[in-house]
Amino acid sequence: MKNKLLDIIDFLDIISMDIKLPSSTQDRPCWEWHYAFLKEVVKKKLFVKSVITNKTSLSDIKKAVDIIKGIDSNISFILQPVTLNNKIEKIKSAEKFLNIAGSRLNNVRLIPQVHKILGIR
Numbered sequence: 001m002k003n004k005l006l007d008i009i010d011f012l013d014i015i016s017m018d019i020k021l022p023s024s025t026q027d028r029p030c031w032e033w034h035y036a037f038l039k040e041v042v043k044k045k046l047f048v049k050s051v052i053t054n055k056t057s058l059s060d061i062k063k064a065v066d067i068i069k070g071i072d073s074n075i076s077f078i079l080q081p082v083t084l085n086n087k088i089e090k091i092k093s094a095e096k097f098l099n100i101a102g103s104r105l106n107n108v109r110l111i112p113q114v115h116k117i118l119g120i121r
Contacts, residue, residue, distance in 0.1 A: 023057035047076035083116035
């Protein structure tokens with residue numbers, strides 16, 4: 001299958017990428033896909049975000065950090081506590097996740113899912 005991203009990448013200025021953490025989504029891992037995508041878009045202005053829940057595992061955070069660091073440790077990584085019914089869930093391990101990621105990457109932030117708070121998709 002042809003990579004459709006390569007057809008449009010020259011028209012993009014900023015790329016916002018989600019790394020879907022299997023422990024958060026309860027879905028199958030997509031680590032290879034995430035790595036391949038990052039390799040293609042690293043030359044663009046880029047940030048990566050991951051939604052964290054109380055089910056998020058430390059090993060998933062470490063794996064996401066490894067993928068990002070393997071491409072470029074200057075890529076911004078944003079951790080977003082899940083928002084349910086306009087309420088930001090208190091994530092018990094959020095500070096630990098922030099510290100682990102911040103010890104290996106140069107720009108890590110903890111920011112709420114503003115679009116959910118504003119009722120935008």
